[in-house]
Amino acid sequence: MTRIGFIGLGMMGTPMAHLLHAAGHELVVQDARPEVAALFAQAHPGARVTADPADFAGCEVLVTMLPNSDIVDSVMSSLAPQLRRGAVVIEMSSADPNRTRALAERLGVSGVTLIDAPVSGGVKKAVAGTLAIMVGGDLPTFERVRPVLETMGKAITHVGPVGAGHALKALNNYVSAAALIATAEAIHVGAAFGIDRATIVDVIQASTGRNNTTENKAHQFMLNSAFNSGFSLALQAKDVGIAASLGKAMGLPMALAQDVYAMTAEASESLGAGADHTELYRFVGKA
Numbered sequence: 001m002t003r004i005g006f007i008g009l010g011m012m013g014t015p016m017a018h019l020l021h022a023a024g025h026e027l028v029v030q031d032a033r034p035e036v037a038a039l040f041a042q043a044h045p046g047a048r049v050t051a052d053p054a055d056f057a058g059c060e061v062l063v064t065m066l067p068n069s070d071i072v073d074s075v076m077s078s079l080a081p082q083l084r085r086g087a088v089v090i091e092m093s094s095a096d097p098n099r100t101r102a103l104a105e106r107l108g109v110s111g112v113t114l115i116d117a118p119v120s121g122g123v124k125k126a127v128a129g130t131l132a133i134m135v136g137g138d139l140p141t142f143e144r145v146r147p148v149l150e151t152m153g154k155a156i157t158h159v160g161p162v163g164a165g166h167a168l169k170a171l172n173n174y175v176s177a178a179a180l181i182a183t184a185e186a187i188h189v190g191a192a193f194g195i196d197r198a199t200i201v202d203v204i205q206a207s208t209g210r211n212n213t214t215e216n217k218a219h220q221f222m223l224n225s226a227f228n229s230g231f232s233l234a235l236q237a238k239d240v241g242i243a244a245s246l247g248k249a250m251g252l253p254m255a256l257a258q259d260v261y262a263m264t265a266e267a268s269e270s271l272g273a274g275a276d277h278t279e280l281y282r283f284v285g286k287a
Contacts, residue, residue: 002148003028005056007075008065008093009036011230012119015126016065016092016152021047023151028055053078061148063090068238069099076103085111088145092117092133094170094239097163097246100136104162113141116162117149118169123230130154134172136164167246174243177236178260179211180277183218184284197223221278229278236277237264 002025006017009031017040021027027047031037037049048055056062056079066072072093083089089107091100091114104114115137125131131153135142142158149156159168183204190200201223205214213222221229240261247254267283268275 002026002061003059004148005030005059005062006065007031007063007079009033009040010065010067011123012126013065014040015123016063016119016131017047018044019129019151020063020148025148025151028059053082057082057084059083059087061088061090061145063148064093066093066095067235068093069095073099073103076107080107080110080112083107083110083112087112088141089114090117090145090148091115091166092119094118094173094235094242095166096242097136097165097167097170098249100166101163104137113138114162115141115145116165118165119153120169120172121153125154126152133157134159134165134168136160136166136168137162166242170239170242170246173236173239174257174260176212177240177264177277177280178256180213180217180280181260181263181284183209183211183213184222184281187218187223187281188285217278218281221276222281225282227276227279227282229276231277232273233264233268233271233275233277233279234273237261237268240264 004020004025005028007030009017009029017027017029021044029037029040029047029049030051041047041049064072072091072095089112100116107114115135117133117135119131119133121131129152132155133149133153135158139158159165187197187200191197201214201218204210217229221227244254244257244261247257267280271279271283
């Protein structure tokens, strides 16, 4: 049994923390919404809720599952002095890879090691414990915490030095967003031409245009106007923006990524903070 701190009990964090509890780990949990953390503790005997950074002092591992680097840095500013030498921070948020590297350097001064381990697969795979996890950091630390990661994910890949996981997560989400937009455009144009929308999706799915949207989103969340996949449009736009900025920093302009970022950012602003990323479908249809 490992004593694990877990910060961020959102739609993804809650099932991930649940799996850690089910595996027998001792949990100390925190969320910006105290009532959410209290409900988690009520449903998970032995889990302890705290708002006091000092309560994380005995944790061997600290997992952060937060919306962005600003929040990660804010949380870690109060927690870092409390973490014991030898502790490992597993930063599982969708964050800026350069800021992740800077945070790892700051923590390293006090003997705390950070690896970044963002996830892909959505709420369904978070619940099932079959997330794809892309890990950046030194190999010995990765191997040390692999059992913790294996509780939450199935396809766990070490992708490079610290920050590489967050870089690849942003690039993956850019590719996913581009495919969603392309699929949405194809559906709307095909429908305007007189082709049944479901038929459009089915034929693309059986053809070379097959992608994650045709397989897992179009019928499930878009054509039926459910728009409740569990991943927000605002977070998607943020991730695509990170990917586009990374390209520029690497001297590669990524023209398509710039366009995808502009569209996702505009859609997020237009549809509001609560919009699901699959609502890009209706935004494209009105454009």
